[in-house]
Amino acid sequence: MSPADPNYEARVRASFAKQQFMATLGANLASVQPGEVWIELPFRADLTQQHGFLHAGVVTSVIDSACGYAALTLMPPDREVLSVEFKVNLLAPAKGSVFQARGRVVRAGRTLSVCTGELRVVGSEPIVAMMQATMMAVEGHD
Amino acid sequence: MSPADPNYEARVRASFAKQQFMATLGANLASVQPGEVWIELPFRADLTQQHGFLHAGVVTSVIDSACGYAALTLMPPDREVLSVEFKVNLLAPAKGSVFQARGRVVRAGRTLSVCTGELRVVGSEPIVAMMQATMMAVEGHD
Amino acid sequence: MSPADPNYEARVRASFAKQQFMATLGANLASVQPGEVWIELPFRADLTQQHGFLHAGVVTSVIDSACGYAALTLMPPDREVLSVEFKVNLLAPAKGSVFQARGRVVRAGRTLSVCTGELRVVGSEPIVAMMQATMMAVEGHD
Amino acid sequence: MSPADPNYEARVRASFAKQQFMATLGANLASVQPGEVWIELPFRADLTQQHGFLHAGVVTSVIDSACGYAALTLMPPDREVLSVEFKVNLLAPAKGSVFQARGRVVRAGRTLSVCTGELRVVGSEPIVAMMQATMMAVEGHD
Numbered sequence: 001m002s003p004a005d006p007n008y009e010a011r012v013r014a015s016f017a018k019q020q021f022m023a024t025l026g027a028n029l030a031s032v033q034p035g036e037v038w039i040e041l042p043f044r045a046d047l048t049q050q051h052g053f054l055h056a057g058v059v060t061s062v063i064d065s066a067c068g069y070a071a072l073t074l075m076p077p078d079r080e081v082l083s084v085e086f087k088v089n090l091l092a093p094a095k096g097s098v099f100q101a102r103g104r105v106v107r108a109g110r111t112l113s114v115c116t117g118e119l120r121v122v123g124s125e126p127i128v129a130m131m132q133a134t135m136m137a138v139e140g141h142d
Numbered sequence: 143m144s145p146a147d148p149n150y151e152a153r154v155r156a157s158f159a160k161q162q163f164m165a166t167l168g169a170n171l172a173s174v175q176p177g178e179v180w181i182e183l184p185f186r187a188d189l190t191q192q193h194g195f196l197h198a199g200v201v202t203s204v205i206d207s208a209c210g211y212a213a214l215t216l217m218p219p220d221r222e223v224l225s226v227e228f229k230v231n232l233l234a235p236a237k238g239s240v241f242q243a244r245g246r247v248v249r250a251g252r253t254l255s256v257c258t259g260e261l262r263v264v265g266s267e268p269i270v271a272m273m274q275a276t277m278m279a280v281e282g283h284d
Numbered sequence: 285m286s287p288a289d290p291n292y293e294a295r296v297r298a299s300f301a302k303q304q305f306m307a308t309l310g311a312n313l314a315s316v317q318p319g320e321v322w323i324e325l326p327f328r329a330d331l332t333q334q335h336g337f338l339h340a341g342v343v344t345s346v347i348d349s350a351c352g353y354a355a356l357t358l359m360p361p362d363r364e365v366l367s368v369e370f371k372v373n374l375l376a377p378a379k380g381s382v383f384q385a386r387g388r389v390v391r392a393g394r395t396l397s398v399c400t401g402e403l404r405v406v407g408s409e410p411i412v413a414m415m416q417a418t419m420m421a422v423e424g425h426d
Numbered sequence: 427m428s429p430a431d432p433n434y435e436a437r438v439r440a441s442f443a444k445q446q447f448m449a450t451l452g453a454n455l456a457s458v459q460p461g462e463v464w465i466e467l468p469f470r471a472d473l474t475q476q477h478g479f480l481h482a483g484v485v486t487s488v489i490d491s492a493c494g495y496a497a498l499t500l501m502p503p504d505r506e507v508l509s510v511e512f513k514v515n516l517l518a519p520a521k522g523s524v525f526q527a528r529g530r531v532v533r534a535g536r537t538l539s540v541c542t543g544e545l546r547v548v549g550s551e552p553i554v555a556m557m558q559a560t561m562m563a564v565e566g567h568d
Contacts, residue, residue: 020187021190050158056202056206064197085230089226272416306481332446334445340509368516374509374510
C-alpha cells in the first residue's frame with residue numbers, strides 16, 4: 001500500500017506523542033510503515049487485572065492505537081483518524097515481560113478503513129489478542 | 143436476576159480491588175447489583191488521545207470491567223470471570239469531567255455470559271460508547 | 285427520533301421489496317417506525333443448520349435488514365443504506381415457529397448510524413440473538 | 427494444526443449436509459483441511475439485497491459455516507460445533523459470479539475456538555468481507 005503523504009511517519013509520530021495515554025501506559029511506537037504500525041509495551045504491575053496479567057483494556061488500547069495509526073499512514077496530510085468501532089478476542093492471558101501490538105490496514109477507503117490487529121508477547125508465538133476494527137478519516141483539527 | 147452467591151458484592155469488590163489498572167485509571171466501583179455494575183471514572187489529562195478526549199482504550203477498560211463484574215455477580219462463589227471478547231462502538235467523543243460505565247448481563251449461562259455495556263458523561267444524555275461482550279466463568283485461583 | 289423524510293415508510297418498503305433475499309427467506313416487514321423496524325420470519329425447515337434450528341446466517345440476515353432499515357428511516361430522501369459491519373451474539377437456539385427481529389437506531393449520524401438489533405421467538409421471552417451494527421448513508425443509485 | 431479425529435473430513439461433510447440452509451443457498455463444501463475450510467457459493471439473483479449484490483446475511487452465512495467447520499475439524503469425534511458470536515466487516519460489494527468463503531482456526535481451545543474468515547470473489551483480489559468469530563464445542567446430539 002502506498003501512502004498518500006510522503007511525510008506519513010512524522011505525522012503518525014506527532015499524533016502518537018499527543019496521545020498522553022500511551023505515555024501513561026509506557027507504550028512506544030516501534031515501527032511505522034505504510035499500512036502497518038507496531039507499538040511496544042513493557043509489562044508493569046499497575047496495568048494488570050485481578051490475576052496479575054495485562055488488563056484487557058490495556059491490551060485493547062495498544063492494538064487500537066496501532067490500528068488507528070496504520071490507517072493514518074495511508075490518509076492524505078490534512079486528515080486525522082478516529083476509531084469508529086473495534087472487536088477484540090482475547091485468546092490467551094497477557095502474561096510476559098514485553099508485548100508487541102501490530103495494526104495492519106486491510107482496506108483503505110476515502111472515509112473508512114478496515115484494519116486487523118493483534119498483540120503478542122515478544123519471544124513467544126501464540127497470539128494474546130486479535131482485533132478487527134473500523135477507522136474513520138476526519139478533517140484535521142489544527 | 144438472582145445471584146447464586148449472596149456474598150456477590152463483597153466478591154466483586156475484592157476482585158476489583160485487585161485490578162491494579164482500575165486504580166491506575168482512577169476508576170471506582172459505584173454500584174454493584176445482581177446482573178448490573180457501574181464504574182465511575184473522573185477525567186484526567188493523562189488518559190487522553192490526540193484530541194484531548196478519553197482514549198478509546200480507557201473507555202473500553204471501564205466498560206469491560208463493568209461488564210465482567212456484572213457477569214460475576216451472577217456466578218457461583220467458586221468462580222472468577224474472564225473476558226472472552228467484546229465489541230465496542232464509539233458514538234461520540236469522550237469529553238466531560240466524570241464518566242459512568244454500566245455493564246449489564248443479558249444472558250447468564252453456566253460457562254458463558256453475554257453482557258451489554260455503555261459509557262456516558264455524568265449529566266449528559268448521549269451515549270459515548272456501547273459494548274457487546276462475552277464473559278466466561280473460570281475456576282477460581284485461590 | 286424524527287425522520288428527515290416524511291415519506292420514510294414508503295421508502296423503506298420499496299427498498300425492502302427489492303431485497304430479493306428477504307423474499308427467499310419468507311421474511312416480511314412487520315413495522316416501520318422512525319428509528320425502529322421489525323421484520324417477521326416464519327420458521328421453515330430449509331433455513332436450518334445441522335440441529336434443525338434457524339442457521340445463524342438467517343438470524344443475522346433479518347436482524348441486519350431490520351437495523352439497516354431502522355437507520356434508513358432517519359436518513360434524507362436521497363440516501364440509501366449499506367451495512368458497514370455488525371457483531372452478533374447467539375444466546376439461545378433459534379427454535380420456534382415465528383421469529384421477530386427488531387432493529388433500533390442508537391445514534392443517527394450524517395454518514396454513520398449505530399444500531400442495536402435482536403431476534404426473539406414470538407410468544408417467548410428470551411433473546412435468541414443480539415446485534416450491534418454500523419450502517420452507512422450512501423448516495424442513492426436511482 | 428493436527429486433528430483430534432482422523433475422520434474429521436467425513437464428520438464435517440456429514441454435518442454440512444444436514445445444514446439445509448446451505449443447500450437453500452446453493453453453497454457447497456469446496457475444501458476441508460485441519461483448521462481450514464472453504465465453501466463455494468455461486469451468485470443467484472434471489473440471494474441479493476436492494477442493489478443486486480449478495481445480501482450481507484448471505485455473505486455472513488457462508489463465512490460462519492466455514493469458520494464453524496474449520497473449528498470442528500480440530501474437535502474430538504464426540505463434539506459438535508455452535509457459533510457463539512461473530513463480527514463481520516463488509517469491505518466491498520459482493521458482486522461477482524462465484525464466491526469463496528474461507529474459515530481458519532486461530533486458536534483451538536477445549537471449549538472455545540477463535541476463527542477468522544473471509545469472502546472473496548473467485549478471480550478477484552479484494553476481500554469482500556471479513557469475520558472474527560468464536561465457536562464452541564458442545565456434546566454431540568446423536
